[in-house]
Amino acid sequence: MREPASEVGRDALTVPMVAQRAGVTPSTVYRRWGDLQELLSDVAVERLRPETAPEDTGDLRADLTTWAEQFLDEMASPSGRAYIRDALLGDPDGGNAGRCSAYAAEQIDVILGRAAARGERTPGTETVVDHVVAPLMYRILFRPDGLDAARARSLVALVLADTE
Amino acid sequence: MREPASEVGRDALTVPMVAQRAGVTPSTVYRRWGDLQELLSDVAVERLRPETAPEDTGDLRADLTTWAEQFLDEMASPSGRAYIRDALLGDPDGGNAGRCSAYAAEQIDVILGRAAARGERTPGTETVVDHVVAPLMYRILFRPDGLDAARARSLVALVLADTE
Numbered sequence: 001m002r003e004p005a006s007e008v009g010r011d012a013l014t015v016p017m018v019a020q021r022a023g024v025t026p027s028t029v030y031r032r033w034g035d036l037q038e039l040l041s042d043v044a045v046e047r048l049r050p051e052t053a054p055e056d057t058g059d060l061r062a063d064l065t066t067w068a069e070q071f072l073d074e075m076a077s078p079s080g081r082a083y084i085r086d087a088l089l090g091d092p093d094g095g096n097a098g099r100c101s102a103y104a105a106e107q108i109d110v111i112l113g114r115a116a117a118r119g120e121r122t123p124g125t126e127t128v129v130d131h132v133v134a135p136l137m138y139r140i141l142f143r144p145d146g147l148d149a150a151r152a153r154s155l156v157a158l159v160l161a162d163t164e
Numbered sequence: 165m166r167e168p169a170s171e172v173g174r175d176a177l178t179v180p181m182v183a184q185r186a187g188v189t190p191s192t193v194y195r196r197w198g199d200l201q202e203l204l205s206d207v208a209v210e211r212l213r214p215e216t217a218p219e220d221t222g223d224l225r226a227d228l229t230t231w232a233e234q235f236l237d238e239m240a241s242p243s244g245r246a247y248i249r250d251a252l253l254g255d256p257d258g259g260n261a262g263r264c265s266a267y268a269a270e271q272i273d274v275i276l277g278r279a280a281a282r283g284e285r286t287p288g289t290e291t292v293v294d295h296v297v298a299p300l301m302y303r304i305l306f307r308p309d310g311l312d313a314a315r316a317r318s319l320v321a322l323v324l325a326d327t328e
Contacts, residue, residue: 088249088305101306129307130299130319137306138298141252142265155294 015039037089044086045096047079054107060115060122061160067111068132068152071104076140076147084141104133121163131159179203201253208250209260211243218271224279224286225324231275232296232316235268240304240311248305268297285327295323 015036019026033039054067074080087096105125112122132155139147179200183190197203218231238244251260269289276286296319303311 085252089253094305094308097306098308101302105307129302131295134299134302135294138265138293138301141258141305142261142301143269143293144258144262 013040037086038091040086041089041091041096044083045099047083048087048100048103050103050107054111056114058118060111060120061156063111063114064108064128064132064160065153065156067107068136068156069149071107071133072136072140072147072149072152075137076144081140084137101129101133105129108133123159123163128159132156177204201250202255204250205253205255205260208247209263211247212251212264212267214267214271218275220278222282224275224284225320227275227278228272228292228296228324229317229320231271232300232320233313235297236300236304236311236313236316239301240308245304248301265293265297269293272297287323287327292323296320 013036015029016026018036018039019029022029029039033042054063057063057066075084084100087100091097108125108128112125112128115122132152135155136147136152139151177200179193180190182200182203183193186193193203197206218227221227221230239248248264251264255261272289272292276289276292279286296316299319300311300316303315
């Protein structure tokens with residue numbers, strides 16, 4: 001499914017094209033996904049799933065800063081933005097958007113859990129979601145001017161300020 | 165344009181339908197908007213534009229809390245969510261999403277400007293965007309569980325904590 005989208009461009013992609021490449025009939029695709037947007041939404045979520053655990057440097061601030069910078073890099077890239085939009089659509093119940101958010105929360109959980117195990121004080125996962133993930137994602141989608149790695153770092157510094 | 169969408173439902177709406185209701189030919193609509201998604205995106209932004217200045221109670225915390233609760237109410241409603249999605253789409257350069265964000269920032273500017281004029285200490289507009297608007301919008305789109313007025317109030321309390 002990756003190939004047809006990149007070969008012909010997303011706007012020209014059709015279900016028959018995907019079916020042909022997969023060696024199935026279009027009705028097989030329609031039966032599973034209903035329409036192209038739902039299929040693209042599922043593909044997008046799969047592409048947004050982290051493939052590795054976050055880096056472990058032994059320091060909460062360093063780990064969370066590295067993670068936030070990478071998250072911004074990936075999500076703000078043209079393909080990241082396209083995946084986010086696809087994930088938000090073709091999925092009226094919001095399940096795919098929820099999965100994207102769960103991926104981020106799980107990575108943060110790992111980072112905070114390691115820090116807590118070392119005896120460091122940590123904010124809660126939902127606090128990091130509200131004050132690091134949310135500003136980054138909101139700005140990617142709605143307010144991209146001035147969004148850069150320095151902003152990601154300062155959001156992390158701020159959310160950790162109360163714990164240090 | 166409001167009527168056809170609500171009469172037939174968004175998914176069944178077509179450009180010829182909109183053109184007929186507006187008393188123009190479909191080519192007039194295509195010339196201005198390119199496709200239905202771009203038209204719906206422009207309609208969505210228009211519907212998301214605030215119609216009045218934010219309430220003025222003479223107190224920063226009260227004004228910002230009231231504004232955040234109303235913002236959440238409007239954006240989290242089924243029609244609000246549909247408008248946000250439409251505004252994000254059919255607009256590859258992100259201009260309509262930027263307009264949505266600018267509307268929120270302008271309302272916050274008014275509230276903070278009034279407070280500053282009264283001699284109150286205030287956070288910056290971008291700080292309120294990052295720590296009140298962004299968490300609300302992120303959760304509406306990606307993580308709606310547990311999102312309620314109490315969360316809006318606590319986000320406002322937190323962003324004002326450093327200024328009080």
